[in-house]
Amino acid sequence: MKCDDIKYNLLDYIKGKVSNDEHKHMEEHISKCESCQREAEELLSFYELVKNEVIWRPEDTFWASLLPRIHHTLDNRKVQLFPQLILKYIMPISAAIVLVIFSINYFRLMLSSTSKEEITFSQLQPDELQYYIDQQSIVGEDVGILNTHYAKTPDDDVVIIEDILQSDKYSSINEIDYETIIESIDDQEINNLVSILENNIDNS
Amino acid sequence: MEEKLDSELIETFINGDVSGFNELVRRYQERIYWIARRTVGTHEDAADVVQDVFIRVYNGLKHFRGESNFYTWLYRIAVNVALNAIRRKRIKDFIPYDEFLEGMPSSESRADDPIQKQEFQTILEKAVQKLPTKQRMVFTMRYYEELPYEDIAKILKKSVGGTKANYFQALKKVSQYVKKEFNI
Numbered sequence: 015m016k017c018d019d020i021k022y023n024l025l026d027y028i029k030g031k032v033s034n035d036e037h038k039h040m041e042e043h044i045s046k047c048e049s050c051q052r053e054a055e056e057l058l059s060f061y062e063l064v065k066n067e068v069i070w071r072p073e074d075t076f077w078a079s080l081l082p083r084i085h086h087t088l089d090n091r092k093v094q095l096f097p098q099l100i101l102k103y104i105m106p107i108s109a110a111i112v113l114v115i116f117s118i119n120y121f122r123l124m125l126s127s128t129s130k131e132e133i134t135f136s137q138l139q140p141d142e143l144q145y146y147i148d149q150q151s152i153v154g155e156d157v158g159i160l161n162t163h164y165a166k167t168p169d170d171d172v173v174i175i176e177d178i179l180q181s182d183k184y185s186s187i188n189e190i191d192y193e194t195i196i197e198s199i200d201d202q203e204i205n206n207l208v209s210i211l212e213n214n215i216d217n218s
Numbered sequence: 219m220e221e222k223l224d225s226e227l228i229e230t231f232i233n234g235d236v237s238g239f240n241e242l243v244r245r246y247q248e249r250i251y252w253i254a255r256r257t258v259g260t261h262e263d264a265a266d267v268v269q270d271v272f273i274r275v276y277n278g279l280k281h282f283r284g285e286s287n288f289y290t291w292l293y294r295i296a297v298n299v300a301l302n303a304i305r306r307k308r309i310k311d312f313i314p315y316d317e318f319l320e321g322m323p324s325s326e327s328r329a330d331d332p333i334q335k336q337e338f339q340t341i342l343e344k345a346v347q348k349l350p351t352k353q354r355m356v357f358t359m360r361y362y363e364e365l366p367y368e369d370i371a372k373i374l375k376k377s378v379g380g381t382k383a384n385y386f387q388a389l390k391k392v393s394q395y396v397k398k399e400f401n402i
Binding site: 018021022025026031056057059060063064067068069070072076077080081083084087088091 | 240243244247248251261265268269272273276338339340341342343361364367382383385386389392393396397400402
């Protein structure tokens with residue numbers, strides 16, 4: 015055993031806290047080593063002075079009340095936790111969600127207002143209608159094409175929606191409409207249109 | 219009745235039964251109190267530290283991985299909370315550390331204090347209070363708690379050799395102080 019091993023465990027040796035084997039080894043070393051002997055004597059005299067000191071201890075009520083006090087504090091903190099959570103997480107998250115929803119709707123509104131504008135045939139004057147029909151392709155949206163139409167300007171900023179066949183106001187220009195419309199629709203839709211036109215002519 | 223292991227009590231608590239935590243408090247409250255009291259110096263501050271330690275344990279036990287002994291983990295929390303308490307007290311009172319130690323109430327000064335009149339320090343306790351904080355902790359854990367050096371080193375995140383040397387230095391200082399007080 016080295017002197018360091020002895021001195022670091024010297025107090026345990028004095029207190030009788032080392033194993034029998036260890037005690038024997040330490041005893042042997044100390045009996046032969048003057049330095050360790052001195053250290054042992056020093057520590058022994060110190061330990062003799064303090065070993066019987068009576069320390070002040072808290073009363074039993076302190077120990078008995080400790081656990082309830084801990085739970086009381088934990089319960090109080092749980093109660094306080096909700097307002098803290100509201101302030102720390104729920105309010106900022108809610109504000110962020112509202113902001114995101116607002117931004118999305120705002121941009122959608124901006125896009126719809128800048129890129130296209132819905133106008134029905136009934137809002138147009140006959141010459142305006144003729145202009146649109148001359149200038150733009152009319153795209154059938156439904157299979158029953160003439161029930162709903164979207165007409166886009168070259169700038170793609172106007173969409174016209176109208177139930178043409180049911181519009182009495184523009185019945186006089188229906189033939190022009192139909193010619194233009196026919197150019198931009200497929201065979202199936204042409205057949206539909208032709209039969210509707212025939213019915214119209216028959217009726218008139 | 220056979221005493222449950224720490225790990226079993228922890229599992230009980232994690233499974234939602236608070237009795238596991240309560241038993242751990244009862245098992246360790248005194249040891250944590252003494253670490254705290256010998257570190258912060260007074261019963262009042264030590265009582266706050268103990269309470270704070272176990273509240274942290276309650277909140278952190280679900281995350282305890284069991285990689286070290288429970289008591290090593292617990293002592294580490296106690297050491298940190300006690301050190302924080304000392305720092306807070308120093309900041310609050312605006313006193314330098316050395317003066318803080320010098321100014322710790324002694325048995326004589328407490329005699330007139332109605333709250334603390336029953337609390338007094340032995341010569342050994344006074345000597346311990348004179349040690350630098352880390353040495354005081356090493357001394358407390360080794361001298362009073364008789365923890366193995368390896369565990370103290372883990373708790374304080376130091377080397378075992380350094381911990382041994384620290385303890386021996388602390389022991390020498392305490393011994394000198396006590397002898398001086400006894401006029402030896």
